[in-house]
Amino acid sequence: MNKSAKDRLIFALDVDDFDQARHWVETLKDNVGVFKIGKQLFTRYGPDVVRMVVDRGADVFLDLKYHDIPNTVAKAAVEAARLGVRIFNVHALGGGEMMRTAAAEVESYCRTAHCQRPQMLAVTILTSSDQATLAEVGIDRPVAEMVVRLARLALDSGFDGVVASPREAAMIRSACGDGFAIVTPGVRPAFSAQDDQKRIMTPADAIAAGATALVIGRPISAAADPLDAADQILSEISTALSS
Ligand code: C5P
DSSP states (O other), X not given: OOOOTGGGEEEEOOOSOHHHHHXXXXXXXXXXXXXXXXXXXXXXXXXXXXXXXHHXXXXXXXXXXXXXXXXXXHHHHHHHXXXXXXXXXXXXXXXXXXXXXXHHHHHHHHHHHTOOOOEEEXXXXXXXXXXXXXXXXXXXXXXHHHHHHHHHHHHHTTOOEEEOOGGGHHHHHHHHOTTOEEEEOOBOOTTSOOTTOSSOBOHHHHHHTTOSEEEEOHHHHTSSSHHHHHHHHHHHHHHHXXX
């Protein structure tokens, strides 16, 4: 894990306008290694918005959370690799065969195309779900148990890591070992507002709990000086990594 602080800071491009997205990439690309493109921006602009980021020399986390039959997810994942994204994700609830098939087809595509294989992440249980949400769909196991179970399934299926709440990072780290990536949203530096995030941690605490990269949006985009906010977060990450 020799990634720099910059590679561990993922900015959530939560805007609905192409020009605004380009503005954020151009403003932040020296401080932020990866830009997260989600369903809204991708549904509106498609692969062009991914290319816009890649063309500016920055990396993309394509946050589309694929969940479908194994063949369909594998084909979509190969297209994500072809687009040159650095990270993509799926729902681990899609199962081991879905993840194994996607991992195998992406590996095979990247070997043939001589491209760097994207990092493959799984979402375990969405942090917006609680025990009642699980009960509604017939899952009666505790949320924490499901999170660890699905993280292990992702690991055993050839995936590189998970997206998880920083509060879940320590238990996932102990279940899945040191090489496993844990990407955490819900991170709030001391200087910023909590917004609608309920179970937050500071960047330093998230790294100390085992997070390998942080997804951060509004603490940067809503700051009076976004570059300064990104800098402060980077130095907090660097300090946490060296302690
Ligand atoms: O602005 P903020 O830092 O809260 O943005 C966090 C980003 O991470 C958003 O894109 C949000 O959708 C995403 N996310 C999250 N919590 C999750 C999963 C994803 O906040 N559990």
